[in-house]
Amino acid sequence: MIRNQKKHPIADPSPQRLREALEKGGCRFTRQRVAVYQYLASVESHPTAEEVYAAIRPEMPRISLATVYKALDALVVCNLANKLTFSDGPARYDCHDEAHYHLRCVKTGKVCDLPTPFDPDLIDKLDPKLVKSLGERGFHVTGYRLEVLGHFEKT
Amino acid sequence: MIRNQKKHPIADPSPQRLREALEKGGCRFTRQRVAVYQYLASVESHPTAEEVYAAIRPEMPRISLATVYKALDALVVCNLANKLTFSDGPARYDCHDEAHYHLRCVKTGKVCDLPTPFDPDLIDKLDPKLVKSLGERGFHVTGYRLEVLGHFEKT
């Protein structure tokens, strides 16, 4: 049984909750992180760091792309966001509260969520001994990630 | 049912078969591609382009890294190899015929194969209507990827 499958209890974009979660993770509460987090919470898509940067700049013109990367890292560390990283192209981020599967277009790199219910025990169903045997070797399984790959018929 | 889940019918490193597969894919048969392919077929690991380059250089000192990348691309195009891309770190290649799952350490980014048998029909088992309903929307599913995530107990 996989415990601690990534969940994101705080999809609420309110700064108070963000503050608590950042502090719990040992990170400071800053304007830049509020902006990044609120943007992430406001969109359905899974934006890249560049897209977050472009979206935030109009209201915060002096923010740097490096800061966006660092803010996104902080959110991931504090378990406020996911970094989706097993594809070509730039990493994408989300801060939704339910674990879910993703659909990725191998031609454009775009990602969207699948409606399929997430099964926290899928790994055990695939291989009932796996998590235990990895544990015996010192590897602690915290979750898994599944992407369905394909493309739209027309080029 | 997912069709064309990556299979590699030609794991045989013989140049004759390589030649046929390259020609079928519209690619020329060259010494460099033979070297890359034979090295890939000779190892258990999933080497990076750099590793292939380093392994081949002693016997072919004038080969360039760019050529290794292009040769690997040609093998992938001709369905002779797989390209495995993970977020952190370089792409890795294999030319074995079995798809498999991966284990990734969220702290170090290291990836290794899992012994768990690959189930080509997993998506249908998770959600029997998904592939069909995506097809009706013009999305052609070609495969899926699954990574088990975690870390070693001690940092």
Added chain:
DNA sequence: ATCGATGCAAAGCGTTTGCAGGGGT
């Protein structure tokens, strides 16, 4: 006051591309 975070620029890494010359068909 402390020490992490910011913003800028520059470097880093893996990969791709432009081009002149070489090699497969």
Added chain:
DNA sequence: ACCCCTGCAAACGCTTTGCATCGAT
């Protein structure tokens, strides 16, 4: 002879880093 492939170097895209300053605690 054709045109793809090679090898070199330079550029590329994404991300991280070094450093002086700023700002949250």
